[in-house]
Amino acid sequence: MKQDLKPGKIRCDACPVMCYIADGKSGACDRYANQDGTLVRLDPLTIVQTPDRKLVPFMPSDREDPWDGDIIKGARPFVTAVGAGTTYPDYKPAPFIVSQDIDGVDMVTVVTEGIFSYCGVKVKIDTDRHIGHECDVVRVDGEPVGHVTTSEYGSKMLSLGGVEHLTGGSKKEGRVTCDALMRLCNREAVAMAIGEAGDETEVVVQAGQPPIIDGVTENLMRVGCGSATIGMFPKQWIGHVDEVVVVDDHITGVLSEHETGKQLKVPATGIKIKGRRSTPGRYFQVAEPGTGWGGTDIDDPLTILGPFNPKMAWEGLRLLMVSTTGEQYAYFELDADLIPQIKTVPEPLKASADLIAENCEPSVCSVLFMGGAGGSLRAGVTENPVRLTRSVKDSLTHVSCGGADAFVWPGGGITVMVDVLDMPTQSFGYVPTPALVAPIEFTLRVSDYKALGGHIGHIRSVDDVNRNAARHVAQNDSAHDPTARRNFRWSARG
Ligand code: SF4
Secondary structure, X not given: OEEEEEOOEEEEOOOOOOOEEEOOOEOOOOOEEEEXXXXXXXXXXXXXXXXXXXXXXXXXXXXXXXXXXXXXXXXXXXXXXXXXXXXXXXXXXXXXXXXXXXXXXXXXXXXXXXXXXXXXXXXXXXXXXXXXXXXXXXXXXXXXXXXXXXXXXXXXXXXXXXXXXXXXXXXXXXXXXXXXXXXXXXXXXXXXXXXXXXXOEEEEXXXXXXXXXXXXXXXXXXXXXXXXXXXXXXXXXXXXEOEEEEEOOOOEEEOOOOHHHHHOOOOOOOOOEOOEEOOOOEEEOOOOEOOOHHHEOOOOHHHHEOOOOOOOOOOOOEEEEEEOOOOOEEEEEEOOOOOEEEEOOOHHHHHHHHHHHHOOOEOOEEEEEEEEOOOHXXXXXXXXXXXXXXXXXXXXXEEEEOOEEXXXXXXOOOEEEEEHHXXXXXXXXXXXXXXXXXXXXXXXXXXXXXXXXXXXXXXXXXXXOOHHHOEEEEOOOOOOOOOOHHHOHHHHHO
């Protein structure tokens, strides 16, 4: 992987940048360095210890403590691509092609740190608060890095990165995008601005942590929309209040008009809600999106009410208004002019708001890396790359990223998506082309590897991997064993 072309320097050929690196220095990506004239990968190879049904000896047996203290005893090694290095150009075999016997089956794992020009992250932010409209641009350090995409239930979604920003814009846009993606994937906090200048929302995103929106740390994800909340908690309210409004930017619910209220025989109250009526007791667009009650821009819930109908309302009518997270609530009683007057919240109604809050899940940010091993990366696995794609689609080859389960998209190519929290820490790097460097492993039977034209001559036993220099991590609880039989179609045949 090196050539001596300049005195005192070696040339790294692990990516198209082809850095000349002086002794004691590292290359542009900080992943490779010149150590006494030898090109070395600076981060250790990472081995995941997967729970084993049948122990396979891995560490030398003559050591007093063969597991080196930080390893889960009784676990079997899975050599991940984290720290494995890259081969470039792509026709060369992957850095590690590792075989081991798994329950009597000869398996091989092809391990490489892929250079992904086509990649990005999908971010799910559990919040009702308005962070931007669909298609609003997301900026980091003033550079566009992605956009707001379709909201999901109780969550806002961002689509960040991709070639459009990595290579399709200015040099600075590409560099900032690459850096933001890498930090997000390595679980670091990234501050971003969403929307037009002067009307931006500042959001800090970090995988596994609550979002910080305009300086406020989000606490809870809503229990459901306003309509769903009416349907979930009516029995907490009947007998204690005459009307309930659950304020929500999506669907605001009204108990007396809702089918729930009808079935529980809640009398009409003559309430009037501003907004577009959908079906009975369900209203859209009661206010603008914002960071107030239920993801609207209001701080005073009465602003969404019109005058009560005097033919139906009565003096003393009891009204509870509550948000979809139960964090905001207020209690009113109508005076002689049918105007709501705020009162102390009765204890049972406070308990109902607390119950809504208790049923809300903590708000977190989820970061999923998405990348395509569409063409070149596959050549490090086989001389006939399309056969690898077919093998993956045929469930003969299992794809993992840093040992974590990767969802493989249907259709052409090998486009994967993986939760960065399932991966070992510091799994991601970059090269200044710019592109993200991410681990990817292909696991299959040796016989299948032969059949698809794999680099058979480069297979080495897992026992030949320098395990003393490796970083050993426990497998994530939520991840499957990448070598487990159930991952493969042939296991169905016994
Ligand atoms: S950027 Fe990194 S991988 Fe690419 S040539 Fe330079 S040191 Fe090697």
